[in-house]
Amino acid sequence: MNTAPMDISEQKFALRPTATVEQRLDAIQAALDERGLDASQGVAEISHLAQEEWIPQNGARVVAKAWADPEFRQRLLADGRSAVAELGLSMPKHHRHLVVLENTPKVQNVICCTLCSCTAFTIIGLPPDWYKDLEYRARIVRESRTVLKEMGLDLPADVEIRVWDTTADTRYMVLPEQPPHTVGWPQEKLAAIVTRDAMIGVARL
């Protein structure tokens, strides 16, 4: 039996463990910092935006105003990007178009991204975990009614389902139906009942 220690040439071929995701992340962040990108500062800024500014409450304000103001609703359906800008909401440059999908008693719109996980994240918030999971991406386009039912939305048979796959840089949000008992409420109170999941289209209000 050879009990001699490995020499240098053998060590080169020894298997090294895969670095953890946090080690990999620390490595690239430090490398970019060292190259003057100021990665740590940039990360702090974008993390703040992602957690405090790009939130579903933005989309909720848009929905509330569309319910309360028929002229705004028309502008929103005609050109979503300009209409949300009226509320001080912006979208990244590469999201050149926001299409707002109007639900009716007979139509349920639902959005997805089968190729990755694109969303209008500055308006409806960053996508939830399940939206990015393989199950939703694989099944929602093909088994929409079954999947929605499993997720708690059991639609009557006469409701038409329209699935929107975000394959280009046009972004979508669903305009849910206003619950009848909320007609006449102030916009702030209306916004409080609008959920991100309703703006994705997997829930009704």
Place this chain on the structure above:
Amino acid sequence: MDGVHDMGGRQGFGRVRYSFNATAFHAPWEVRANSLYALAVRAGIFNMDEYRHAIERMEPRHYLSASYYERSLTSLLTLCVEKGVVPREELERRAGGTVPLAGPSAPGRSNAPARERFHAGDRVRVKMDYVPGHIRMPGYIRGKTGVVVSESPAYPFPDAHAHGVPAQDEPTYDVRFRSEDLWPNSSDPALVHVGVFQSYLERVR
């Protein structure tokens, strides 16, 4: 490329692991990974199409087992190495282990030579294109016929933009397909809308 990222319509997946108002992030490193790739895009190290394509080029077993933010991180690491920003050896030294990267890129392509302008109501067919590089055509619409609903503003052509190939921006069309046409006798009835680049489409006469 016909990669595992192209999830739409794949069978065998179970229930969506849905919970109401689920969060986007589950750990601080995920926030950091999301911010760092966004920062690299802002800094012009790579564009969104290159970013998406580097995720698609991940080794299939790695892609399927990685979380969403590990895929983001892998794309960031891959592109920083490929573009000569940080050598792989430096990343692995800093990380204290191996750093898995995506596989190599195949050549991209420019716009289709003859492109036609379509209008709402036009019947169109998705061309039978098979390309080794980036493409934003989900496999489930290849060769299928649908109806144009609307036109979006021009976007960079992803098949070129992900590969540094010169190309003109071109419009995408919101094309409506019937799920019964996409998966005959094997889907829930629904309308499936896909944003399809002009180069991918031909008129049905």
